[in-house]
Amino acid sequence: MATIGLGGQLDLLDAAFHPRNRCSAAAQIPNHIAFGLWSLLGPGAADTEEVVYCRIAEHQAELHCHGGAAAVSRILADLTSCGCRVVSSGEFAALVTDPVLADVDLTLSQAATARTAQLLLQQRTLFPAAVSDLKNLPPDERGQRIGEMLSWWWFGRHQTAPWQVVLCGEPNVGKSTLMNALVGYERAIVFDQPGTTRDVLTAETALAGWPIQFLDTAGLRETDEHLEAEGIQKARQRVHAADLVIIMHDATVPQRSVQLAREIEKLNTRVLQVWNKIDQCPEAFTPPTGHVQISALRNLGLEELQRAIVARLVPRQPPEDLPIPCSAWQQALLLRLSGHRDA
Numbered sequence: 001m002a003t004i005g006l007g008g009q010l011d012l013l014d015a016a017f018h019p020r021n022r023c024s025a026a027a028q029i030p031n032h033i034a035f036g037l038w039s040l041l042g043p044g045a046a047d048t049e050e051v052v053y054c055r056i057a058e059h060q061a062e063l064h065c066h067g068g069a070a071a072v073s074r075i076l077a078d079l080t081s082c083g084c085r086v087v088s089s090g091e092f093a094a095l096v097t098d099p100v101l102a103d104v105d106l107t108l109s110q111a112a113t114a115r116t117a118q119l120l121l122q123q124r125t126l127f128p129a130a131v132s133d134l135k136n137l138p139p140d141e142r143g144q145r146i147g148e149m150l151s152w153w154w155f156g157r158h159q160t161a162p163w164q165v166v167l168c169g170e171p172n173v174g175k176s177t178l179m180n181a182l183v184g185y186e187r188a189i190v191f192d193q194p195g196t197t198r199d200v201l202t203a204e205t206a207l208a209g210w211p212i213q214f215l216d217t218a219g220l221r222e223t224d225e226h227l228e229a230e231g232i233q234k235a236r237q238r239v240h241a242a243d244l245v246i247i248m249h250d251a252t253v254p255q256r257s258v259q260l261a262r263e264i265e266k267l268n269t270r271v272l273q274v275w276n277k278i279d280q281c282p283e284a285f286t287p288p289t290g291h292v293q294i295s296a297l298r299n300l301g302l303e304e305l306q307r308a309i310v311a312r313l314v315p316r317q318p319p320e321d322l323p324i325p326c327s328a329w330q331q332a333l334l335l336r337l338s339g340h341r342d343a
């Protein structure tokens with residue numbers, strides 16, 4: 001099924017919509033379903049499409065038709081020739097509702113997972129009400145309240161855009177094997193020679209219901225002073241911008257990669273250090289405190305690693321009744337309301 005929102009002069013539809021009750025589209029009883037046929041050539045034409053129409057407000061209605069791309073584009077083309085203007089769902093919402101609700105709805109439609117959809121649904125009630133309340137608060141109190149809401153922006157933006165977790169480390173430590181294990185399919189090529197991954201590969205999944213994008217990078221070699229490797233520039237940029245960097249080490253050669261970890265931490269301090277290939281260690285391997293040990297190949301320690309990733313990315317959640325910004329537009333609105341110069 002596809003739903004086409006309609007706003008404005010609804011009787012324009014009479015040229016193509018032929019309801020069984022023979023009533024004009026503009027005069028249909030609100031919130032009653034009207035079944036009918038769709039064709040610019042009349043109800044007896046060979047090209048009719050079955051549609052369901054529902055008027056939901058004085059000048060607003062919904063048209064439900066078959067969800068295939070061909071049916072939708074045909075109806076949109078017919079609407080255009082009836083004199084309607086086709087707009088994006090975001091623009092439509094802004095035209096028929098208030099802009100705050102429109103943006104909250106648009107954000108909800110972009111929810112990345114069921115868990116984030118639930119949170120965005122709660123925000124659909126909380127955020128617009130908070131914005132109207134803010135306008136009536138004295139400046140000090142308003143500033144404080146906005147500050148609290150904005151402090152959740154990093155969390156809020158990830159309700160639609162996944163958290164980015166970069167996998168990096170020396171060549172051949174098992175980064176691609178780990179990415180494949182975490183996303184559950186063979187996204188990256190694994191090979192027993194160093195230098196297999198040349199570019200940045202991405203794959204998306206959800207951990208504990210949160211959307212996460214993993215980025216597998218080319219192996220970085222350590223030198224005395226600087227990181228130096230093929231694809232280094234790209235890897236560096238991704239490390240810098242990441243929400244979390246997983247620095248992978250090979251537990252069978254633990255003396256290596258310490259300097260590399262230090263270099264990476266200079267680019268981004270949000271790191272989690274992981275020791276791979278523990279299945280190959282002849283004796284029990286003890287990683288430094290706070291580090292995680294795994295075998296990506298044998299599926300050992302991966303649940304603990306997933307828990308550690310989630311704990312780093314989402315250490316806290318906002319109180320259930322707190323309105324928070326979940327889109328760049330909402331963030332900018334709050335900055336504007338607080339009198340911030342850049343907004």
Ligand SMILES: Nc1nc2c(ncn2[C@@H]2O[C@H](COP(=O)(O)OP(=O)(O)OP(=O)(O)O)[C@@H](O)[C@H]2O)c(=O)[nH]1
Nearest residue numbers: 171172173174175176177191195196197219296297
């Ligand atoms: N024994 C063992 N081997 C592993 C483990 N994880 C990966 N390997 C092997 O290590 C080799 C390199 O794995 P990759 O995943 O390609 O390593 P990489 O870090 O992506 O390598 P580059 O892309 O070259 O930087 C492959 O032969 C893997 O099968 C593990 O947990 N245990």
Ligand SMILES: [Mg+2]
Nearest residue numbers: 175176196197
């Ligand atoms: Mg690789």
